[in-house]
Amino acid sequence: xxxxxxxxxxxxxxxxxxxxxxxxxxxxxxxxxxxxxxxxxxxxxxxxxxxxxxxxxxxxxxxxxxxxxxxxxxxxxxxxxxxxxxxxxxxxxxxxxxxxxxxxxxxxxxxxxxxxxxxxxxxxxxxxxxxxxxxxxxxxxxxxxxxxxxxxxxxxxxxxxxxxxxxxxxxxxxxxxxxxxxxxxxxxxxxxxxxxxxxxxxxxxxxxxxxxxxxxxxxxxxxxxxxxxxxxxxxxxxxxxxxxxxxxxxxxxxxxxxxx
Ligand code: MG
Numbered sequence: 001x002x003x004x005x006x007x008x009x010x011x012x013x014x015x016x017x018x019x020x021x022x023x024x025x026x027x028x029x030x031x032x033x034x035x036x037x038x039x040x041x042x043x044x045x046x047x048x049x050x051x052x053x054x055x056x057x058x059x060x061x062x063x064x065x066x067x068x069x070x071x072x073x074x075x076x077x078x079x080x081x082x083x084x085x086x087x088x089x090x091x092x093x094x095x096x097x098x099x100x101x102x103x104x105x106x107x108x109x110x111x112x113x114x115x116x117x118x119x120x121x122x123x124x125x126x127x128x129x130x131x132x133x134x135x136x137x138x139x140x141x142x143x144x145x146x147x148x149x150x151x152x153x154x155x156x157x158x159x160x161x162x163x164x165x166x167x168x169x170x171x172x173x174x175x176x177x178x179x180x181x182x183x184x185x186x187x188x189x190x191x192x193x194x195x196x197x198x199x200x201x202x203x204x205x206x207x208x209x210x211x212x213x214x215x216x217x218x219x220x221x222x223x224x225x226x227x228x229x230x231x232x233x234x235x236x237x238x239x240x241x242x243x244x245x246x247x248x249x250x251x252x253x254x255x256x257x258x259x260x
Contacts, residue, residue, distance in 0.1 A: 045204075046105065046176070048252035055093060055234070056082055056251040067092045067235055068131045075238075081107075084122060084245035086238045092128045096231035098183040099256040103176065107247045108142040110172030114243035116148040117141065120171065122246045123158065125235035126181045126198060129216050129227070135235055136196060137217040138179065138208075140246065143168035155207035157198060158217045163207035174249070175203055183258070184213075186228035195225070 040050035048054050055063045058080030064073035067090040075091055076083040108120035120142030125135035137158040141148065143166055150156070154175075155163030169175050182197040195215075200208035215223035236248065 045178075046103070046250045048103070048250075049254065052103075052252040052254045053095075054252045056248060058082075058249060061091070063093055063095070064091045065094055066090070067128065067233075075236075080249060082248040082251075084236070084238050084247070086240070086245055089238050090125075090128075090132065090235055091238075092125070092233035092235035094233070096233055097127075097181075097253065097255060098231045098258050100179075100181050101254040101256060102179045102181065102234065103250060103252050104179075104248060105174050105176050105250045106140055107174050107249075108144075108171040109244040109246070110170075112142055112171045112244055114241060115146065117152060118241035119146050119243050120246055121237075121239035121241050121243070123235075123237035123239070124177060124179070125217075125237065126179065127183065127196070127216075127229070127232035128235035129229050129232055133217070133219070133237065135216055135232070136198075136213055137237070138177065138198065138200060140177075140237070142171055144170045155200060155202040157208065157211060157213060159219065160214060160217070160223055161208060161211050163200075163202065164209065165202075165205050165207055167203045167205035167207070169203060177202060178204075180256075182256075183231070184225065184229075186225075190228040192225040192228075 042048055061073040061077060065071060066073055066088060073091040074088045075085045104124060112120045122140040123137040124140060125137050128135040139152060139154055139156045139158045141154045143154040150162045151159055153163055153166060154168055178201040180199040184196040185193045187193045196213040198208050198211050198213060215225045217223060
């Protein structure tokens with residue numbers, strides 16, 4: 001009997017709370033501004049939406065330079081496809097970006113040779129912070145029945161964060177990366193205030209879920225934020241291994257508002 005009374009009292013109490021939350025009108029919580037911009041989506045998820053900046057449309061490398069010399073990029077463009085020229089080294093965008101959404105497609109050649117990190121290695125540097133391999137690398141690697149350390153797999157934030165899955169396709173097939181990059185924010189004293197974040201879909205499968213980065217990629221040792229930086233180019237890696245070079249196509253970007 002006592003417990004029955006208690007249950008009644010609890011029930012009355014929760015009803016009272018629910019009633020309090022429903023005072024006012026539905027219109028009180030309807031918002032009309034700011035109105036999101038109209039964007040025409042691409043015909044497929046590979047195609048650039050109307051507000052995207054196309055970084056590679058299959059025709060030329062007008063948007064790209066060699067990382068180390070900032071002279072015109074000299075990778076090979078043929079048949080709508082961009083192929084790494086290992087002799088030239090890394091290339092990066094002329095323009096710099098803060099936070100963005102990016103789409104990129106990559107293909108390991110069907111006749112790929114080598115093993116581990118020496119088999120179809122490239123990389124998408126989400127922000128290039130200097131020459132060579134300086135920056136934050138989202139690894140690109142042949143991941144089809146190819147073993148390596150798991151924080152160096154395709155879809156990893158190289159040497160930092162293991163991907164959530166391995167959805168790699170076979171060599172010879174096109175693979176997609178769709179990335180949301182939130183640029184790190186640095187204070188006036190140069191110290192990091194909020195880290196960089198990366199969300200990555202690899203062939204449509206989530207492999208990095210709003211991952212906080214501990215700093216730019218470090219080949220040896222732990223990554224940390226050593227130096228403040230602003231908007232940065234996006235870089236593609238010409239890896240020094242001896243396996244056959246990778247190709248790219250359909251690269252586009254949508255800039256996002258700065259993090260507050
Ligand atoms: Mg790499």
